[in-house]
Amino acid sequence: MIQKRFEELRYCGTLPSSAGVGLAILRMTQREDTPASEIANVLRCDPALAGKVLRLANIARPAGAPVAGNLERAVLSLGASTLRSTALSFSLLPAGRAGVCGHFDHDTYWSHAIACAEAAEAVAREQGDVDPGDAFTCALLARIGMLALATVHAEVYERILSEARGRAPEQLLVEELRQFDIQHWEVTAAMFVEWGLPDTFVHAVLSLGLPKREPGLEDPASTPLAQVLRSASFVAHRLLEGVGTQGALGDGWLSLLSPVGGGWIGRDRLVALCARVAPTWRSTCESLRLPTATLGEAGLESDDLEISEAETHSGTPTQTQIRDEEADAPANLFPDGLHVLAVDDEPSALRLLERHLVAGGYRVTTARDAETALRVVAEDAPHLLLTDWLMPGMTGGDLLRAMRATEVGRQVYGIVLTARDDEAQVVAAFDAGADDFVAKPYNPRVLMARVAAGRRMLELQHRIRLDRERRATQVAELGIMSRKLHAAAHLDVLTGLPNRRYAMRRLEQEWADAVRLDRPLAVLVVDIDHFKQVNDRHGHDVGDDVLRSTAAMLRARTRRADVVCRLGGEEFLVINVDSDRVGAGMCAERLRSSIEANVVKSHAFEGRVTISIGLATRGDGVSSVHELLKAADDAVYAAKAAGRNTIRTNRRWIPESA
Amino acid sequence: MNGSNQTGADASGVLDMQVIEGLRELGGEDEPGLLLEVIGMFLEDAPTRIREIEQGFASGDIKLLERAAHSLKSASANVGAMQLSSVCKRIEEIARQQKRDGIAELLPESSKAWNEASNALRSIQG
Incomplete structure (x- = not known):
């Protein structure tokens, strides 16, 4: 049935199809014994694909490693499965991007697909029961069915997509079935069969299209690979939250994600995976000019830490580091020298060009015809073409035009040697994508000046690109790391509240803000009454439970803007931002009465505790953070002296009925 | 232009010795053999171009004629064979207009210029 519908689809429009080279690579990589050189030879037939393979291989290299130019090496380093997926997806990509279906955002689609693929590979690596390469390929192409439907039924699908936006994903499947009698997972499965992909791929995507089971129930049709796909979708969705608003593509994914079977990896692990997958995903997308979310958005952050306010300050060291590296960047832009490809069919002329360039300190490759030159461009990615x-x-x-059609070739600075008296040739050269021209017979000094100008232009471009890449990965990586370190250094492990160190830093900031904006500021020092007795009588475990319960209550009964910290022992600090004595007094009383009413339940204890609160405000003779804390300390001492379970201020007593 | 002491009497009359000296300088200490290497390349490649010019003319393949003349024009200029370069330039210009008129008269001239230039260059090779 699916096969029949798929045949119909095939005849009524243009399905996204793998180009010849893509298919050849696919077949070759399915046989493990195909030598890399053979694959590289096939790749050479498609400069665009070859460029992308090189690009991917280079991206996969550790930072600072030299740029690989050799296709055979790139083939070996990428491995069969990545090559397979690259061949498939990137021979599809150009066709798929200029879609006619308005509501179908192709760029976001591919960005999502790449995020899925990277995530699936990472999940598979973690799980161990699915081959990471298989996971990558399958996830990358899992929703190719949507692309197919959008390509074949542009208008209808556009309407369905816009209607399904924001609704459950099942709605989309129902609509697809109603309109086309086939839904996109089935289209994907049919295309997988056609492309000769493994049965496990087909079963996995088919199971994604089955009705959702109750959470917690084992889904008989689900496979380990399907579980990996689901987990990957979760990660991809988080990564893409900052990109566009492709409701039908993203929103519904979370609801597909129910913890079924043994393949479930756990939400926390997935959140952590987001951070790991993000840099790779970003650089791949960037190289393909696909959108990625702006930096520092929700997808990367662990949302389990209370301390998120502190994160805004972690950006500073990162930026400093970027600036430091910028300073010494120019010397390292072209570590092996600027690589120039010189092309001339006349051997003595070519030899002279070569000599001029070598004498000028350039690294030179020569080619006697455009075909050879194109191969050099794809393999060695020279910086400048002459x-x-x-x-x-x-x-x-022709050479320039062919070169400009490739990813790698677009980066090359192209200078054409033209006949002196032929303006039409100059115009044609710029039309073909030349950056500059030099008339023949050339004056060697002019030629070298033009090459030097090209070098400066390349340095500029290179620096801009490096800067962008560096900023993306550094902010992602360092940002996360510093946030984690930051959080660890500022968190009280027992209660989950920020600790004294954080409290003091934060109070300094709030004080400065209050002074600058002329706002009131109040603090409450909160001390649990007779805590030592609780500890002595019931043990430290119960004491810890009392601390936890009190901390939770303090957090629950304060405003979002208020900062609650544990200073140490049984002492807490509440910073009432933008609160005067009256507001802070109401807050204090709310806390006092809530704690008084709160029953702490522990394994060996069930009872209430009370708190004493010292309130102090800025002004009224309090002119520094130090004085503010001292005043609050004095006040809490006074509250203790007054019989506990009460509030005192640095100025006057606040009645409990306030 | 008086380079006869270094390069022999035959060469100085036919070749632009400034170009020859320029090549010698370009090679410098790094590549002292550059001058002879480029001359060798030219002497090896040029007969093919001459043949292509003649063939192109005979068979009416104007494109081949133009390309070969263009190539030989710059190659001969690179080794200071200015007479040959200038004949090639005239041939190329006619061919670019998709014509053959006047090329017949230029062919003996180019062949004469080639003979002189190649002899002069060989004398530099020693």
Whole structure:
């Protein structure tokens, strides 16, 4: 049935299809014994694909490692499964991007697919029961069915998608079935069959399209790979939350995610995975000019820490570091020297070009025809191309045009040697994508000046790109790390509240803000009454439970803007931002009465505790943070002296009925 | 232009010795063999171009004619064979207009210029 519907789909429109090279790579990588050189040879037939393979191989390298230019090496380093997915997806990508279905955001679709793939690979690595390479490929292509439907039934699908936006994903499947008699998971499965992908892929995507089971129930059709896909969707969704508003593509994913079977990896692990997957996903997307979320958005943060306010300050060291690296960057832009590709069919002319360039300190590769030059571009990614215009076979213009169609070739600075008296040639050269031209016969000094100008332009571009990449990965990586360290250093492990160190820093900031904005500021020092007796009588475990319960109550009964910290022992600090004596007094009384009423239940204890509170405000002779804390300390002492379970201020007593 | 002491009497009359000296300088201490290498390349490649010019003319393949003349024009200029370069330039210009008129008269001229230039260059090779 699915097969029949799929056949119909195939005949009524243009399904996204793998180009010849993509398919050849697919077949070759399915046989493990295909030598890398053979694959590299096939890749050479498709400069765009070859460029992407090189690009991917280079992205996968550790930072600072030299740029790989050799296709065979790239093939080996990427491995069969990545090559397979690259061949498939990137021969689909160009066709898929210029879609006609308005509501279908192709760029976000591919960005999501890449996020899924990276995440699936990471999940599979963690789980161990699915091959990471398989997970990558399957996740990358899992929703190709949507792309197919959007391509074949542009208008209808556009309407369905816009209607399904914001609704449960099942709604979309129901609509697809109603309109096309086939839903996108089934289309994907059919395409997988056609492309000769493994049965496990087909079963996994089919099981994603089955009706959802009750949470916690074992789903008989679910496979380990399907579980990996679900987990990956969760990660991808989190990563993409900052991108666009493709409701139908993202929102529903979370509801597909029920903890079924043994494959469930746990939400916390997935949140952590987001942070790990993000840099790879970003750089891949960036190289393909696909959107990624802006930095520091929800997807990357662990939302389990109370301390998120402190995070805003963690950006500073990161930026400093970027600036430091910028300072010494120019010397390292082209560590092996600027690589120039010189092309001329006339050997002595080529030899002279080479000599001029070598004498000028450049690294030179020569080619006697455009075909050879293209291969050098794909393999070695030279920085600058210096080509003669009139050559047998492909001209310099053909070379430039072919080169500009590839990812790697677009980065190359192209200078054309033109005939002195031929303006039409100059115009044609710029049309073909040249950056500059030099008329022949050239004056060597002028030629070298033009090459040097090209070098400066490349340095600029390179620096901008490096800067962007660096900022993306550094902010993602360092940001997360410093946030975690920051949080660890500022968190009280027992209660989960910020600790004294954080409290003091935060109070300094709030004090400065209050002074600057001329706002009131109040603090409450909260001390649990007779806590030592609780500890002595019932043991430290019960004491800990009392502390936890009190902390939770303090947090629950204060405003969001208020900061609650544990100073140590049984002492807490509440910072009432923008509160005067009256407001803080009401807050204090609310806390006092809540704690008084709160029953602490512990394994060996059930009872209430009370608190004494000292309130102090800025002004009234209090002119520093130190004085503010001293005043609050004095007040809490006074409250203790007055019989406990009461509130005192640094000025006058606040009645309990206030 | 008086480089006869270094390069022989034959060469100085036919070749632009400034170009030859320029090549010698360009090679410098790094590549003292550059001058002879480039001359060798030219002497090896040029006969093919001459043949292509003649073939292109005979068969009416104007494109081949133009490309070969263009190539030989710059190659000969690179080794200081200015006479040959200038004949090639005239041939190329005619060919670019998709014509053959006047090329017949230029062919003996180019062949004469080639003979002189190649002899002069060989004398530099020693």
